[in-house]
Amino acid sequence: MRKNMATTKSASKRKLEKVEQNGKSNGLVTLNDQEESDEGDYLQTISDNDTTDDEGDQSGTEESDGEGNVIEDNETDDGEDDGSEEAEDESEDQSEDESEEGEEDASEGGEEDETESDDSKESDLEWESEASEDEVIKPLKIDKKLKSKAQSHSLDARESNKTSSKEKTIDISSSKNIESQGSEVQETSKDEYESGDTSDEEDIRNTVGNIPMNWYDEYPHLGYDWEGKPIMKPKTGDTLDFFLKRMEDPNFFRTVKDPQTGQDVVLSDRDVELIKRLQSGKIPDAAFDDTAPWIEYFTSDVMKTPLRKFPEHKRSFLPSKSEAAKVSKYVHALKMGWMKTRKELAEEAKKKREKNFYMLWGADDNSVEEMRRIENHLPAPKRHLPGHAESYNPPAEYLLDREELRQWKKCQETPWKRKIHFVPQKYKSLREVPSYPRYIRERFLRCLDLYMCPRALKMKLMIEPEDLVPKLPSPRDLQPFPTSMSMIYQGHTDMVRCITVDPKGQFMISGSDDLSIKVWEVSTGRCMRTINVGGVVRSVAWCPNQALSLVAVAADRKLLLINPGVGDSLVIAKTDILLKEEPEDSSAIPERVKAAVQWEQAKNEEWAAGIRIIINHFKEIRQVTWHGRGDYFATVMPEGIHRSVVIHQLSKRRSQVPFSRSKGLVQCVLFHPVQPMLFVATQRNIRIYDLLKQEMVKKLSTLSRWVSSMSIHPGGDNLLVGTYDRKMMWFDLDLSTKPYQTLRLHGTAVRCVAYHKRYPLFASGSDDRSVIVSHGMVYNDLLKNPLIVPLKRLQYHEPNNDFGVFDVIFHPTQPWVFSAGSDKTIRLYS
Numbered sequence: 001m002r003k004n005m006a007t008t009k010s011a012s013k014r015k016l017e018k019v020e021q022n023g024k025s026n027g028l029v030t031l032n033d034q035e036e037s038d039e040g041d042y043l044q045t046i047s048d049n050d051t052t053d054d055e056g057d058q059s060g061t062e063e064s065d066g067e068g069n070v071i072e073d074n075e076t077d078d079g080e081d082d083g084s085e086e087a088e089d090e091s092e093d094q095s096e097d098e099s100e101e102g103e104e105d106a107s108e109g110g111e112e113d114e115t116e117s118d119d120s121k122e123s124d125l126e127w128e129s130e131a132s133e134d135e136v137i138k139p140l141k142i143d144k145k146l147k148s149k150a151q152s153h154s155l156d157a158r159e160s161n162k163t164s165s166k167e168k169t170i171d172i173s174s175s176k177n178i179e180s181q182g183s184e185v186q187e188t189s190k191d192e193y194e195s196g197d198t199s200d201e202e203d204i205r206n207t208v209g210n211i212p213m214n215w216y217d218e219y220p221h222l223g224y225d226w227e228g229k230p231i232m233k234p235k236t237g238d239t240l241d242f243f244l245k246r247m248e249d250p251n252f253f254r255t256v257k258d259p260q261t262g263q264d265v266v267l268s269d270r271d272v273e274l275i276k277r278l279q280s281g282k283i284p285d286a287a288f289d290d291t292a293p294w295i296e297y298f299t300s301d302v303m304k305t306p307l308r309k310f311p312e313h314k315r316s317f318l319p320s321k322s323e324a325a326k327v328s329k330y331v332h333a334l335k336m337g338w339m340k341t342r343k344e345l346a347e348e349a350k351k352k353r354e355k356n357f358y359m360l361w362g363a364d365d366n367s368v369e370e371m372r373r374i375e376n377h378l379p380a381p382k383r384h385l386p387g388h389a390e391s392y393n394p395p396a397e398y399l400l401d402r403e404e405l406r407q408w409k410k411c412q413e414t415p416w417k418r419k420i421h422f423v424p425q426k427y428k429s430l431r432e433v434p435s436y437p438r439y440i441r442e443r444f445l446r447c448l449d450l451y452m453c454p455r456a457l458k459m460k461l462m463i464e465p466e467d468l469v470p471k472l473p474s475p476r477d478l479q480p481f482p483t484s485m486s487m488i489y490q491g492h493t494d495m496v497r498c499i500t501v502d503p504k505g506q507f508m509i510s511g512s513d514d515l516s517i518k519v520w521e522v523s524t525g526r527c528m529r530t531i532n533v534g535g536v537v538r539s540v541a542w543c544p545n546q547a548l549s550l551v552a553v554a555a556d557r558k559l560l561l562i563n564p565g566v567g568d569s570l571v572i573a574k575t576d577i578l579l580k581e582e583p584e585d586s587s588a589i590p591e592r593v594k595a596a597v598q599w600e601q602a603k604n605e606e607w608a609a610g611i612r613i614i615i616n617h618f619k620e621i622r623q624v625t626w627h628g629r630g631d632y633f634a635t636v637m638p639e640g641i642h643r644s645v646v647i648h649q650l651s652k653r654r655s656q657v658p659f660s661r662s663k664g665l666v667q668c669v670l671f672h673p674v675q676p677m678l679f680v681a682t683q684r685n686i687r688i689y690d691l692l693k694q695e696m697v698k699k700l701s702t703l704s705r706w707v708s709s710m711s712i713h714p715g716g717d718n719l720l721v722g723t724y725d726r727k728m729m730w731f732d733l734d735l736s737t738k739p740y741q742t743l744r745l746h747g748t749a750v751r752c753v754a755y756h757k758r759y760p761l762f763a764s765g766s767d768d769r770s771v772i773v774s775h776g777m778v779y780n781d782l783l784k785n786p787l788i789v790p791l792k793r794l795q796y797h798e799p800n801n802d803f804g805v806f807d808v809i810f811h812p813t814q815p816w817v818f819s820a821g822s823d824k825t826i827r828l829y830s
Contacts, residue, residue: 205225205226205231206222206223206224206225206231206260206261207223207224207225207226208222208223208224213259213260216233220232220233221233222261222262233262234261234262234263236262251266254266254267254271254272255267273286378455378456378457380450380455383446389420389424390422390424392425392426392427392429392430392432392433393426393427393428394424394426398424399424399425399426400423400424405423408423422438472789473787473789475775475789475791475792478775478789478791480759480815481759481761481773481775481791481792481815482773482792482794482815482816482817482829482830483792483829483830484794484829484830485794485796485827485828485829486816486828486829486830487525487827487828488525488825488826488827488828489508489510489520489525489527489825489826489827489828490824490825490826491518491527491530492510492512492514492516492518492824492825493512493514493824494512494513494514494824495512495513495800495803495806495821495822495823495824496510496511496512496806496807496820496821496822496824496825496826497511497512497513497536497537497538497539497806497807497820498510498511498537498538498539498540498806498807498820499511499540499807499809499818499820499826500540500541500542500551500809501522501542501809501811501812501818502542502567503542503544503546503812504546504567504812504813505522505811505812505813505814506521506522506523506566506567507519507520507521507522507528507564507566507567508520508521508522508818508826509540509542509551509564510540510820510826511533511537511538511539511540511553511555512537512824513536513537515532515533515534515535515536515537515555516530516531516532516533516537517530517531517533517537517540517551517553517562518530518531519531519564519566520826522811522828528564528566529564529565529566529610531562531564531609531610531611532609533553533555533558533560533611534555534556534558535555535556535557535558536555536556537553537554537555538554538555538620538621538622538623539553539554539621539622539623539624540552540553540554540624541624541625541626541633542626543626543630543633544626544627544628544629544630545629545630545631546571547571547574547630548571548574548575548578548630549563549564549565549566549567549568549571549572549575550562550563550575550579550612551563551564552624552626552633553624554621554622554623554624554635555621556620556621557616557617557618557619557620557621558614558615558616558617558621559614559615559617559621559624559635559648560611560613560614560615561579561611561612561613561614561615561650562610562611562612563575563576563579563610563612564610565610575612576612579612579613582601582653583651583652583653589654589655592643592657593646593655593656593657595618596617596618596640596643596646596655596657597615597616597617597618597646597648597655598615598616599613599614599615599653599655600613600614600615600616601613601614602614613653615635615648615655617635617637617640617646618637618640618643619637619638619639619640619644620637620639621635621636621637622636622637622638622667622668623635623636623667623668623669624636625668625669625670625671626671627671628671628673628674630650631649631650631651632647632648632649632650632671633647633648633650634646634647634648634669634671634678635648636666636667636668636669638665638666638667641662642657642659642660642661642662643657643659644659644662644665644666645657645658645659645666645669645680658678658689658691658694663680663682663687664682664683664684664685665682665683666680666681666682667681667682667683667706667707667708667709668681668707668709668710669681670710670711670712672712672716673712673714673715673716674715674716675716676690676691676692677689677690677691677697678691679710679712679719681707681710681721682707683705683706683707684701684702684704684705684706684707685699685700685701685702686699686700686702686707686710686719686721686731687699687700688700688733698733698737699737700719700731700733700737700738701737701738702721702723702729702739703729703738703739703742704723704725704727704729705723705724705725706723706724706725707721707722707723707724708722708723708724708749708750708751708752709721709722709750709751709752709753710722710753711753711754711755711762712755713755713776713778714755714757714758715778716733717732717733717734717778718730718731718732718733718776718778718786719731719733720753720754720755720762720776721739721753722750722751722752722753722764723749723750724749724750724751725749726744726746726747726748726749726750726766727742727743727744727750728742728743728744728745728746728750728753728764729741729742729743730742730743730776730786730788732785732786734782735785740785740786741786741788743774743788743790745764745772745774745790745793746764746766746768746770746772747766747768748766748767748768748804749766749767750764750765750766751765751766751767751804751805751806751807752764752765752805752806752807752808753765753808754808754809754810754817755776755810756810756815757810757812758812758813759810759815760775760776760777760778761773761774761775761776761791761810761815761817762774762776763808763810763817764808765804765805765806765807765808765819766804766805767802767803767804767805768795768804769795769796769797769798769799769804769805769821770793770794770795770804770805771793771794771795771805771808771817771819771829772790772792772793772794773791773792773794773817773829774788774789774790774791775787775788775789775790775791776788794817794819794829796827797819797821797822797823797825797827798821798823799822799823800821800822800823800824801822803821803822804821804822805819805820805821805822806820806821806822807819807820808820814830815830816828816829816830817829
């Protein structure tokens with residue numbers, strides 16, 4: 001192998017000498033020294049480009065210069081040099097043939113034991129070396145025409161080509177050296193770092209991938225090659241070698257260490273220049289002109305139409321919600337101490353770097369928990385001292401009789417329920433006391449408790465009982481409110497179930513189980529009129545429209561619209577005229593409504609009694625309520641299932657069933673005083689419906705078993721609910737769907753609740769025959785909760801069949817309250 005390499009080198013040297021002599025004789029090199037170097041470099045780069053493009057065609061008929069011009073081969077350019085060049089080619093071919101024959105003989109005689117792969121590798125190396133020699137020789141054979149083109153090239157192009165040609169020549173020469181030494185490296189197991197290879201092949205040879213190389217600090221190798229063999233680390237010198245290298249090596253300042261291979265890599269001038277430009281903040285490419293003329297594409301010519309007609313996206317001018325969430329998350333982490341600043345991290349790192357000193361003669365178990373246990377020591381609880389029952393001669397009262405002894409033995413399965421864990425016995429003297437058989441077990445359990453049971457220091461809360469009671473204002477500061485009974489209205493022969501007051505507060509109407517209603521004058525207590533309705537009156541409601549004198553009375557299955565005939569005579573006459581005229585039916589009535597409700601005009605006898613309109617229902621009516629404007633009113637029939645609520649319109653004399661299916665047993669309904677909403681109370685829940693949208697808005701949970709009544713605040717934001725399980729609940733509709741406050745003021749079922757329209761008062765009536773008046777202030781400030789203060793208990797009704805107060809209602813203008821009871825009376829409190 002060495003012989004082959006030597007013959008190859010000698011052949012290449014002879015070729016170079018011949019080419020130089022021919023070039024001088026032909027006059028190719030006629031420029032001065034500087035121009036010769038420039039032109040040679042320029043021609044060298046052209047030949048390199050051509051040889052890389054056409055590797056298969058070694059005889060190449062055409063070549064191209066840097067400007068795209070085609071250069072023909074020397075066979076057609078110079079006729080004068082044909083003979084000499086042909087002779088040289090023949091001599092070269094003969095020398096090559098001789099060298100090949102010598103190589104074949106040497107390979108057949110001396111290296112028969114080598115494998116075919118080694119032969120192929122040697123032939124590849126020889127072929128590449130010959131090709132590299134041809135690349136060096138070929139540019140020198142270019143004709144004189146190329147010389148003028150090289151001279152016309154600019155000085156900048158020459159300098160750039162000069163640097164590139166130098167690098168190419170260095171690469172070719174280095175490749176020749178590597179190829180010539182390849183067989184020797186493979187044959188001998190020398191260190192692979194002795195050649196000083198700094199190419200990128202080492203990165204490919206090391207198959208560990210892109211991992212931290214400090215993982216191999218503890219091993220003698222730094223990776224594995226493609227065959228799985230470890231790649232040993234290169235030799236590293238000591239501090240003295242490093243100092244000598246720094247003082248003697250001129251390239252020390254540009255030498256860096258490759259962490260992937262551990263080799264020293266010398267940076268080229270180009271790399272150093274690039275690093276300097278990056279450090280100074282300049283553009284890496286020196287040939288780049290950053291001040292070139294700029295063509296203003298968008299502002300030079302005024303366009304008739306916009307270039308982009310799309311509107312800006314919404315996210316371009318709105319703050320990012322995700323970024324705001326991240327910022328709030330980071331702020332919360334900083335507040336909680338989860339995320340630390342750089343200063344805090346630096347302090348922690350400083351504490352870790354500090355040396356931790358320990359006590360030389362101290363115990364080994366002085367850990368943090370141990371020291372904390374010693375410093376915060378909690379002594380074990382002591383056993384109780386023995387009492388009189390444990391005496392050998394206890395008093396007679398401490399001895400157990402037969403009944404007590406039977407109870408003590410009965411608790412054998414539950415010993416913790418016993419007051420004492422032993423049976424006291426009496427002895428005449430201490431000498432007669434026998435040994436205690438449970439002593440060892442009790443000592444063991446005591447030690448087990450001391451060992452296993454954790455100890456904790458319980459903090460006793462020192463709270464004054466007065467602090468637990470909310471501070472409420474004095475009732476004297478909350479006047480006026482009813483404090484005593486001032487008048488009794490008597491005349492009914494049975495229980496009075498309902499009462500109502502006209503909007504002006506001058507008259508009152510009451511309904512009773514004696515099948516009649518009575519009209520009372522409030523100030524005098526005089527009964528103005530009695531009307532027989534033919535059924536048990538369960539609800540009465542005066543029309544809130546002051547332009548009409550009309551009362552709705554629910555008697556069994558009939559709803560009667562009655563003109564009481566009291567008050568202003570003009571209003572009474574106008575009401576009769578309005579109710580005599582029947583409106584025209586503009587649309588058909590649905591069958592489900594017609595089967596549930598039927599309107600009927602009063603007859604002559606009924607008209608004379610004051611009844612104007614009769615509305616027949618298919619079930620018993622429990623409640624009737626008016627809308628604030630006085631045109632609509634609603635009736636409740638709990639047994640009507642999905643038709644339990646019916647809304648009537650007086651002006652059109654039409655009815656409608658708003659619900660198609662039952663949500664529960666409806667107890668009562670109310671209209672919102674301001675908004676178009678309907679409150680429907682079932683046994684346990686209260687649903688709020690929007691009449692315009694025809695959908696449920698809110699569902700209130702009463703947390704009770706049975707709702708009895710409800711009343712809405714004049715402002716419309718608060719609701720008062722009474723239940724049969726003795727509770728009264730205040731709902732703040734803007735706050736929650738749960739009760740704001742639950743009042744347990746009555747001892748029995750709460751049957752009725754009511755708000756005052758002008759004063760901050762509300763009242764409740766119960767079967768315990770009492771009426772409780774309370775203060776309920778609702779503030780305009782939404783941040784302030786309502787103030788609820790119980791004021792006065794008024795208990796004047798007499799008991800009758802376990803019933804008490806059926807209905808309460810406030811006077812519209814005065815701080816007075818009316819109550820209707822089971823004792824057949826109506827009472828006024830002022």
